Amino acid sequence: MEKVAPHAHLTVVSRFESIELVLAVVDDLLKQAELNGETRHWVGLAVREAIANAVKHGSREEEERIRVEATVEDGEVIVRVRDKGPGFDPDELSDPLAPENLLRPSGRGIFYMRKLMDDVEFRFDDDRGTEVVLRKQISSEEDFARTEEDTG
Amino acid sequence: MEKVAPHAHLTVVSRFESIELVLAVVDDLLKQAELNGETRHWVGLAVREAIANAVKHGSREEEERIRVEATVEDGEVIVRVRDKGPGFDPDELSDPLAPENLLRPSGRGIFYMRKLMDDVEFRFDDDRGTEVVLRKQISSEEDFARTEEDTG
Amino acid sequence: MNIRQREHGDVKILDLQGKITIGVGDVAVRDAVQTALAAGSKKILLNMEGVTTIDSAGVGELVSAYTTVTNRDGVLKLVNLPSKVTDILQITQLITVFEIYDDEDEAVESFS
Amino acid sequence: MNIRQREHGDVKILDLQGKITIGVGDVAVRDAVQTALAAGSKKILLNMEGVTTIDSAGVGELVSAYTTVTNRDGVLKLVNLPSKVTDILQITQLITVFEIYDDEDEAVESFS
Ligand SMILES: Nc1ncnc2c1ncn2[C@@H]1O[C@H](COP(=O)(O)OP(=O)(O)O)[C@@H](O)[C@H]1O
Ligand SMILES: Nc1ncnc2c1ncn2[C@@H]1O[C@H](COP(=O)(O)OP(=O)(O)O)[C@@H](O)[C@H]1O
Numbered sequence: 001m002e003k004v005a006p007h008a009h010l011t012v013v014s015r016f017e018s019i020e021l022v023l024a025v026v027d028d029l030l031k032q033a034e035l036n037g038e039t040r041h042w043v044g045l046a047v048r049e050a051i052a053n054a055v056k057h058g059s060r061e062e063e064e065r066i067r068v069e070a071t072v073e074d075g076e077v078i079v080r081v082r083d084k085g086p087g088f089d090p091d092e093l094s095d096p097l098a099p100e101n102l103l104r105p106s107g108r109g110i111f112y113m114r115k116l117m118d119d120v121e122f123r124f125d126d127d128r129g130t131e132v133v134l135r136k137q138i139s140s141e142e143d144f145a146r147t148e149e150d151t152g
Numbered sequence: 153m154e155k156v157a158p159h160a161h162l163t164v165v166s167r168f169e170s171i172e173l174v175l176a177v178v179d180d181l182l183k184q185a186e187l188n189g190e191t192r193h194w195v196g197l198a199v200r201e202a203i204a205n206a207v208k209h210g211s212r213e214e215e216e217r218i219r220v221e222a223t224v225e226d227g228e229v230i231v232r233v234r235d236k237g238p239g240f241d242p243d244e245l246s247d248p249l250a251p252e253n254l255l256r257p258s259g260r261g262i263f264y265m266r267k268l269m270d271d272v273e274f275r276f277d278d279d280r281g282t283e284v285v286l287r288k289q290i291s292s293e294e295d296f297a298r299t300e301e302d303t304g
Numbered sequence: 305m306n307i308r309q310r311e312h313g314d315v316k317i318l319d320l321q322g323k324i325t326i327g328v329g330d331v332a333v334r335d336a337v338q339t340a341l342a343a344g345s346k347k348i349l350l351n352m353e354g355v356t357t358i359d360s361a362g363v364g365e366l367v368s369a370y371t372t373v374t375n376r377d378g379v380l381k382l383v384n385l386p387s388k389v390t391d392i393l394q395i396t397q398l399i400t401v402f403e404i405y406d407d408e409d410e411a412v413e414s415f416s
Numbered sequence: 417m418n419i420r421q422r423e424h425g426d427v428k429i430l431d432l433q434g435k436i437t438i439g440v441g442d443v444a445v446r447d448a449v450q451t452a453l454a455a456g457s458k459k460i461l462l463n464m465e466g467v468t469t470i471d472s473a474g475v476g477e478l479v480s481a482y483t484t485v486t487n488r489d490g491v492l493k494l495v496n497l498p499s500k501v502t503d504i505l506q507i508t509q510l511i512t513v514f515e516i517y518d519d520e521d522e523a524v525e526s527f528s
Contacts, residue, residue: 004217004236010160010177013184016439021180025162028173032165032217041469041500048471052438065156065184084156097509103483105476108508112472115507168327193357193388200359204326249397255371257364260396264360267395 005073006032011065014055014083018066022051026070026079033072039143043077043136046116049109050081050132058083058130075139082131087124157225158184163217166207166235170218174203178222178231185224191295195229195288198268201261202233202284210235210282227291234283239276305329306354307336312412316345321354324362333362337369337380346378347415351408353384358392366393370402379403383411417441418466419448424524428457433466436474445474449481449492458490459527463520465496470504478505482514491515495523 006029012018026047030040047070054066067082094101096108113120119135138144158181164170178199182192199222206218219234246253248260265272271287290296305328306321318336323329333350340348350369358366366382373380381403385393393399405411417440418433430448435441445462452460462481470478478494485492495517497505505511517523 004163004219006163006217007219008160008162010162010181011156011158011184012180018180019438021176024173025177028164028170029162032163045469045471045504048437048469052471052473056438065158067156067159102509102513103479105480106472108472108475112504112507171326197357197359197392200325200357204359204361208326254397254401255367257368258360260360260363264392264395 005071006030007071007073009067009069011067014059014064014066016052016055018055019048019051022068023047025068029070029072030077033077033138034145035072035077035138035143036145039136039138042116043079043134046113046120046134047079047081049113050079050134053109053132054081054083054085054130057088058085060084060086072138075137077134077136077138079134080131081134082129084129087122087130090122157223158182159223159225161219161221163219166211166216166218168204168207170207171200171203174220175199177220181222181224182229185229185290186297187224187229187290187295188297191288191290194268195231195286198265198272198286199231199233201265202231202286205261205284206233206235206237206282209240210237212236212238224290227289229286229288229290231286232283233286234281236281239274239282242274305332307332309336309340312349313416314345315347315349315412315415316340316343317349317351317408317412319351319354323357324355324365325357325359326361329358330361330365333365333369337373341373341376341378346376348373348378348380349408349411349415350380350382351384352382352386352389355386355389358389363392363396363398366402367398379415381405381411381414383408417444419444421448421452424461425528426457427459427461427524427527428452428455429461429463429520429524431463431466435469436467436477437469437471438473441470442473442477445477445481449485453485453488453490458485458488460485460490460492461520461523461527462492462494463496464494464498464501467498467501470501475504475508475510478514479510491527493517493523493526495520 008025008029012022023044027040027044030043064084069080071078093110094107096111117134117136121133123131160177160181164174175196179192179196216236221232223230245262246259248263253259269286269288273285275283305323308319310317324333370380383405385404417435420431422429436445482492493515497516
């Protein structure tokens with residue numbers, strides 16, 4: 001019988017309130033893949049940042065939709081967040097660790113994503129909009145839940 | 153730019169606890185389509201019944217996965233729930249309104265689905281498992297939210 | 305599902321709050337009715353005012369509660385049905401099976 | 417996000433509970449700190465013990481609170497950081513910017 005990998009694909013309205021719903025779905029998915037609470041927390045945080053950016057920077061109109069796609073397959077978590085915005089130049093990002101930026105109230109989201117995940121890729125397309133692809137290998141022992149409780 | 157219809161597709165572990173997550177996702181989708189609270193409640197209830205059946209009757213092994221796909225497109229809500237079980241014969245269902253069944257504790261789920269939705273279809277496939285497809289036209293005025301509050 | 309128990313004379317009133325749905329609320333209702341019966345109550349009134357959702361498992365539980373109580377020479381009645389619950393009982397023609405009241409005092413009096 | 421306010425001598429202690437995340441918790445922290453400043457507090461201690469998640473918006477809010485309080489000749493310190501909060505501040509090298517304590521009494525004393 002056909003194998004079903006943990007998978008979720010959904011559209012949500014582009015507003016901060018949608019973050020918790022997406023996080024609940026992604027967390028359930030990571031539980032299906034038997035990842036432990038620690039790993040789920042950090043992946044979840046990276047996803048929060050990606051959605052927050054799509055909401056903040058990725059709308060051309062009010063209340064557009066954001067697409068989220070998440071899978072765990074072949075030992076890798078992949079989360080894609082796509083918005084309808086104009087995109088940006090990733091080479092122009094300022095370094096949040098530079099002394100002049102250290103006390104700025106913003107500009108840390110992508111930096112966190114990169115630290116929390118193995119790979120963060122941005123794709124821009126006039127028709128499809130902006131997509132961020134977050135990847136994390138979970139082959140290593142430390143990501144898996146050891147006990148039932150740990151997945152709870 | 154490419155149009156994004158409200159859409160959700162996810163796998164959940166086959167257990168009753170998954171129902172609330174699926175319902176939250178479906179309800180958000182129906183809000184995106186601006187359906188009112190009343191319509192969302194009844195569609196949600198039909199979805200509850202479909203998932204409950206997938207959990208109760210649709211597993212061959214412990215903790216298999218269920219797939220749910222929901223869309224609102226061209227004035228129609230479509231929700232598909234697919235499990236890995238052996239299926240059943242829809243022609244053999246007993247009538248919950250028959251006097252001898254009226255006080256039975258079970259056997260009303262599919263009857264409710266049919267009353268709450270416009271169309272309920274079952275598909276069986278050795279490889280893909282059992283799928284129930286729930287459809288409801290929402291072209292009529294009465295399904296739409298009149299106020300912001302109504303979608304809340 | 306949250307269930308509060310009260311007494312009004314010899315009538316046991318169970319205030320049901322939340323969802324009576326598969327896996328959670330349905331079991332809670334069963335347990336509460338069993339407990340009331342075990343404690344000797346013969347007159348049980350389910351106050352449905354706070355029920356937000358009921359599914360076929362919840363309906364099945366109400367039917368089971370009804371038959372169990374009746375089989376033990378007790379009487380089970382319902383009061384304060386939200387329209388969503390009434391509609392659901394109507395669809396499966398159970399609305400005439402249960403004795404249903406709109407007013408708690410009236411319901412309580414009807415037991416005597 | 418839930419914020420309780422307490423006082424210990426002239427130190428205002430804010431117990432932060434829940435998520436300091438974009439759109440909800442971040443604003444709550446800002447408001448609480450503004451209120452404390454408006455009420456004349458110059459010594460503010462954020463008790464982070466109950467914080468379950470903090471995102472970059474939350475971190476930004478902590479930084480803003482720090483600079484706002486400092487600019488008004490006040491002092492803002494942190495106590496009881498869960499490891500998830502410590503890790504996040506570490507990643508962006510903010511752990512050395514804030515004055516952080518493990519023990520509330522010690523933190524309170526440090527203000528005098
Ligand atoms: N989805 C997006 N669409 C357009 N611009 C974005 C997007 N995500 C990030 N950016 C740009 O990258 C910058 C840095 O993002 P980030 O590191 O998350 O910090 P912040 O959002 O706090 O500014 C943003 O200020 C914005 O200009
Ligand atoms: N997904 C499914 N897989 C296999 N059998 C099913 C499925 N859904 C329903 N059935 C069969 O149809 C019967 C009637 O279902 P339903 O009307 O929902 O009532 P109940 O689940 O309470 O028995 C079930 O008892 C079961 O035999």
